[in-house]
Amino acid sequence: MIQNSCYIHLSKLCDSKRKTIDETCVIKKNSELFITYCEGDTLDKFESDINLISGNSSFFYFLKKKFFSMFISILSVLVILIAFLSVSIYEDFFKKIVFETPFSWEINDFISLFFVLVFFFGLLMMPSILEAEGNEFKKLISSWFNKDIRKLRKLELALSNFDKKTIIHLYNFDLENSEHWLWKIFTSRILNKFSNVNFYIRNDKLQNVTKRLNKFDILNIETIKPEIISKKCDVEMLLSSKEQKFYFLLQLCSTILLKQRDKKNFISLELFEYCGKNFIKEENDSKNQLIFGFQNFINRSFDDFKFLAQEKSLQIFFTSNVTYKDLSDEERRIAYYLRNHIEECISIFENPISLLILYYYVKDIVLDKKRTIKILEKFISSTKNTQQYELINYYWFEIAGYMFDFNDVNTFESSNNSYYRKLSIEALNNLAFLFERNGHFEQAILLNQYLYEINPNKYALNICSLYERMGQFEKAYETLPKKLNLGKNEKPSDIEIRYYQRKAAWIIISQRNEALKQEAIESLDKLEKLLFSHNDENEPLWLWHFYNIKANLNEWDENYDEAINFYKRCLAIPALGAFEYGATFVNMAISYRFKYILQKIKEEKIINKSIKLGRLGMILKESVGDRDEMPIVLHNFALNILYKISNDMDVTLCNEVLKATNEALEILERTKSIKRLGMVLIENYIVKCLLKIDIKDVVIKLESHIEFLGQSELNQLLNIYKEFEKNNKIKKLEFLDKLI
16 A cells, blocks of 8 residues: 555644544544544544544444445355356256256246356356455455454445545554554555554654554654643543553652642652552563563653653653542551561662651651661662752651750750751751751751760851851851860870770779779869760760760869759760660769759759659660669669658659669669669658558668669768658668668
C-alpha cells in the first residue's frame, strides 16, 4: 500500500478529544476524525462508534452489520452448492456418454451439458480468479471461513462512509503490539483508506511505531515534536494497567503523605524505584527491564502525560493534572516495609525529599527512636549538600518545632524529647547553617549558643556573624570575643581526659576525702587545661564530666548556688542522652536539698524544687534502664522527700519513699552491691515507722551493715536519723544512738 503522508506526533496525547472510558472512541470535527484507543476497547465498539459518527442510527448499523454478514454467508453457500451440483451433473452426464452412446439428445441433456461446461471453465479459470487484482472473490470465499477477514470486511463497510481526504487522528495506538487487532485490522484499513493519518504516541514508542509503519510501505513518515507547553489535561484513561500501577506508586512516593495541600507535592524518584522493585512484579521481566520501565514511565509523566514538572535537579513535583487517589492500604504496606529497611534506605538515598517521605512513613511505627534520628540527620546533611535550603523552611519546623530555651531548667521536661537534644553535633552544625540560609537568624543564634560550650571561639564568632546579618551591630560587637583564647596543644586523647576525671572526681571528690582534696583540685585544673588548650571541638561528654566535677567540688565546699550554676551548664551541653541529663538533675536536686538543710528559716519552695528535679532525674534514669546507679538515684529522691515530711507529714509522699527504697533494696540485693546500702536502709526504716509497718528485718540489716559505712555516708545517715528521732517520730535505735 502507498500512503502519501503519515505524521507521528510526540508529547501530544493531551490533545485527545475522548475524556472518559465510556465515551465514544471516535469524534468527528469538520473533515477530521479523532480516534482514541483505551485499554479494553473492542473492534465492535470501534465499528459501532464509526457508524454512529457517519450518521447511521444504531439500529441501522445493527441491521446493516447483520445483513452484510448474512449476505456473505448466503452467497458463499450458494457458490458451494452450485459447485456440488455441477460435480454431480458432470458425473451423471459423463457416465451417460460412456455407457449409453449413442443416445437421443433431450432438453435435460442440454442443461446437463451447460453445467458441465460451467464446471469445466470454472476449474480452468479458478487460479486466475483467485489471483486477480483486488482478490475480491478470494476474499469473499475466505471471509466465510476466517473470523479476522469477516471483521475486516465489516470495518471496511463502516469506513466506506468517509471521504478518502478525511484527516485521521489516532491516539494511544502505541499501547498495543503489532499482533493486536488495533494494528492488524484497524490501523491497516485506516492507512489503506485515508491519505492523511496522524499518530499521537509516547516518546519512547517512536522507534517501534516507525518500524510498524514501514511494514505498511508508507511513502512519507514525518515525526513532529512540539515545544513543551504546560497544559491542563486529563490522560488517566489512556494509561495501561502497568502505567496505572506506576501512577499510583508515584503518588505513594510523594509528599502527598504529609497532607499539606498548601504546598507543592514533591516526588522522590529514588523511593519510587526502590519501592517499585518490591511492590510491582512483572511476569517475564528481568530486573533490568523493570528498572527500564520505571524510567520510561517517568519520561512519559514529564512529556506525554504532563503529570510531573521540575524546578531543580532533585525537586520534581506533581502538576495540576494529577488526580489524587485514596491509597491508605498501600501506604500502610509500604510503611512497614520501609521500617524494616531504614538503614538500607539511609545509605542509598541522597535526595532530601526521599528521606523526608521515609521519615513520615515510619515515624509513628518505628520502635527505636534512634533510627528516626538517623533519618533526620541524613535529611539535614543531604539538604545542605544538594543546596535545597528552602526544604528546611517548608518542613523542618513542622517536624521538630522551634529551638527551646536551653538555659531555662524548667523547660527541660517539655523539651526532653525534642529532636534538638538528640541530634549529633555535626547535624546541629548543619542545621544552624541551614537556618541562616533560610533567614531564621534567631533560631540559628539559639543553636550556636546551645553549641557554645563545645568550642567557645568558633561559636562566639558564629553568633557575632548572625547578629551582623540581622543588622544588630551593637550585639554583634558585644558577642565578639575581646581576644581569641587560642590553644597551642593538640586535642587530647580520651585516655588522658578519663584519667583526670577519675582521679579528680570518682576517687577523691565523690568520697569527700579531705586528705586528698588538694590533689583533686590540681587534677581538676589539669583537666581544665587539657580541655581548653586546643582549638578543636571538645566532646560533649568531656565537658559534661568537667562541669559535673566542678559542681561536686562546690558542693563539698557548701557553695550550693555555684554548684547549681555548674549543673545548669551540664544541662546546656548538647548531644547528650537521658543518662547524663538524668544524673545532672539528681545532683542538682541534692544541691537544693543541702541548701534547704542549711537554711535557718526553711523555704518550702527550695525543697519542693529538690523533689521535682529528683523525680525528673529518676524518670530519665529509668528510661535508659540504668540499674547500676538507680539505688543512688532512688536513695537521693527518698532523702529529698524525707526532709520535706520531717516538717510536714504527707502520707502520699511517704508511700513514694517506701516504693523508692524498696526498689533500691531489691536492686542492691540482686547486684550484691553495698554502695549506699546504709542510706537506703535508714530511709526505709524511717518511712516504715511513719507508716507503722513492721521494721524488724530492716533493723537487723541496718545494724549488721553499720560497720561497713564510710565516714561521709555514716554522717549523712545519722543526720537524717536525728531529724526524725528528735521529735519522737520514729523508734530509737540504740546502736545508732551510741554513734551520735
